[in-house]
Amino acid sequence: MTAARQTRDFVEAGLAHHRAGRGDKAEAAYKRALAKDGKDAAALHLLGLIAADKGRHGRALQLIDKALALAPDNADFLHSAGHVLGLAGRTGDAVARYLAALAEAPDRPLTLSNLGNALKRLGRANDAARHLARAVAIDPGFAEGWSNLGLVHKQLGAFGEAQDAFAHAIALRPDDPDFRYNLANAALDLGEIKAAIAGFRKTLALNPAHGGARMNLATALKLGGDVAAATAEIETALAALPDSHPDRAELHWNLGLNLLLAGDWARGWEAFEWRRKMPGYGAGAIAAPEWTGxxxxGRRLLVNHEQGMGDAFQFMGFADDLARRGAHVIYRGPKAMGPIIGRMTGVAQTIAFEDTVPEIDAWAPMMSLPRALGLFDAAALARGATLAPDPSCRAPYGARLMAAPGLKVGICWQGNPGYQADAGRSIPLAAFEALARIPGVTLIALQKGAGGEQVAGWPADLPLIDLGAEIDGAGGAFMETAAVVAALDLVVTSDTALVHLAGALGTEAHLALARVPDWRWGLEGEQSVWYPTVTLHRQTRPGDWDGVFRRISRVIERRRAAHG
Known part of the structure; x- marks a missing residue:
């Protein structure tokens, strides 16, 4: 037998072991082949794949590069190099190798799919979609290709196209739990709650240990209004996870949100503390003892800002409780928020995140204050007006406000579009037209940033004074807005910082809420737990803002009649 034949036999034996999952035996066979011929490109390539399987990415690339030195145009070798570079986190280099492989063999679905995945990781979703669409056009039976295409469509926000791609994948492999999970997520993105619930349950029937499906089933159940069932799913997921599992923090946090939404304040605040263990929690700790009650x-207490601007108005409302207990309260947060938070009752001092922390006795995360204060029932959470506006900040707008006829109603419709649940809470400006059609009412637009562009489409015959583009241009965030809101008759808003500002000022406000709102507004009732002057107007079915605004219109009509 010739040496060349022996080398081929060893390579073929290695391949047989490799395909059967016997990596160690495959490695031995490839090494025997290379002992016969150290320049056998196939053996070098395959031994590189074995190294990659063992996580030895550097060694894998060395071997595959040796194979490519012998056969630089080999599409298989180029593809494998791209695969290992991707495993090593060198995504840009992986793209270059995949493109080189496709230059030699343009119609390889797996290479097109891997290239698409790499481009997706680089944020080039449109390019990724183009290559993945070509992969499944070449091989319509490529289930993973369809699934990968769906994931790219999801990243692009094309949820209908994502749903179609996942359905193709499932038609080819109906018992794949990950494909079912992806399809259920697409349904959730489209607001098809019943389909999402069914999809997540199918995923769990195929793989009961699928943590993502359990968590997202809880989300879907909550959006469908069944908070008790959602809570039960989270508790089931927690019972199945070891204490060290990285998903425990998010699950506990979601459990806390559900408990708070249901009004279980004691258990809710306890579980809510898990937010601080989640990746990306940005508030950090302070080099001082934490106050937990x-x-x-006589103590100097620093309160550290968390999350959004509305959260600051809500939770710094408890500064007065702290001050009445004898604390010198220092708010630490975004620099722009310092002037307005400094006007809240009980706040003695404000500093910015970038400032040096002064001498303090203790600190507390802002959103942990109710727990530390022992506020475990709804009656204990209510606060009256806790913010005094600066009247001088109204001066630039006073004349226009005085000249506006009738009942003056401030409005805001759009929250932060980057917030995960914003699609359910923000409202089209067009929904507010019903209020503007009430005789004797003038709307004052206080919308800033995203959503402000909708004013361009407002009907010319309906009264609207738009202050959003110019207000708060100087002096700190919300300083001018607070002065204007305090001078209005009332406010109508979506779930944004404005409702918290109005509540802190003691201004009458009407909050338009989704069918299942944010945790702080509860599941039923018209009276806000937090603010006596805020009335809650809930959707009776998902997406029905018209019904909400009909009810708000009736309230304003009565107010206008009383106003004269």
């Missing part, structure tokens, strides 16, 4: 007499 107890005496504050």
């Amino acid at each position: 107890g005496s504050l007499e």
Whole structure:
């Protein structure tokens, strides 16, 4: 037998072991082949794949590069190099190798799919979609290709196209739990709650340990209004996870949100603390003892800002409780928020995140204050007006406000579009037209940033004074807005910081809420737990803003009649 034949036999034996999952035996066979012929490109390539399987990416690339030195135009070798570079986190280099492979063999679905995945990781979703669409056009039976195409469509926000691609994948492989999970997520993205619930349950029937499906089933159940069932799913997921599992923090946090939404304040605040263990929690810790309750007499307490601007108005409303316990309260947060938070009752001092922390006795995360204060029932959470506006900040707008006829109603419709649940809470400006059609009412637009562009489409015959583009241009965030809101008759808003500002000012406000709102508004009732002057107007069915605004219109008609 010739040496060349022996080399081929060893390579073929190695391949047989490799395909059967016997990596160690495959490795031995490839090494025997290379002992016969150290320049056998196939053996070098395959031994590189074995190294990649063992996580030895550097060694894998060395071997595959040696194979490519012998056969630089080999599409298989180029593809494998791209695959290992991707595993090593060198995504840009992986793209270059995949493109080189396609230059030699343009119609390889797996290479097109891998290239698409790499481009997706680089944020080039449109390019990724183009290559993945070509992969499944070449091989319509390529289930993973369809699934990968769906994931790219999802990244692009094309949820209908994502749903179609996932359906193709499932038609080819109906018992794949990950394909079912992806399809259920697409349904959730499209607001098809019943289909999403059914999809997540099918996923769990195929793989009961699928943590993502359990968590997202809880989300879908909650959006469908069944908070008790959602809570039960989270508790089931937690019972199945070891204490060290990285998903426990998010599950506990979601459990806390559900408990708070249901009004279980004691258990809710406890579980809500898990937010601080989640990746990306940005508030951090302070080099001082954390205050979790107890005496504050004569102590300097720093309260560290968390999350959004509305959260600051809501939770710094408890500064007065702290001050009445004897604390010197220092708010630490975004620099722009310092002036307005400094006007809240009980706040003695404000500093910016970038400032040096002064001498303090203790600190507390802002959103942990109710727990530390022991506020475990709805009655204990209510606060009256806790913010005094600066009247001088109204001066640039006073004349226009005085000249506006009738009932003056401030409006805001759009939250932060980057917030995960914003699609359910923000409202089209067009929904507010019903209010503007009430005789004797003038709307004052206070929308800033995203959503402000909708004013361009407002009907010319309906009264609207748009202050959003110019307000708060100087002096700190919300300073001018607060002065204007305090001078209005009432406010109508979506779930944004404006409702918290109005509540803190003690201004009458009407909050338009989704069928299942954010945790702080509860599941039923018209009275806000937090603010006596805020009335809650809930959707009776998902997406029905018209019904909400009919009810708000009736309230404003009565107010206008009383106003004269």
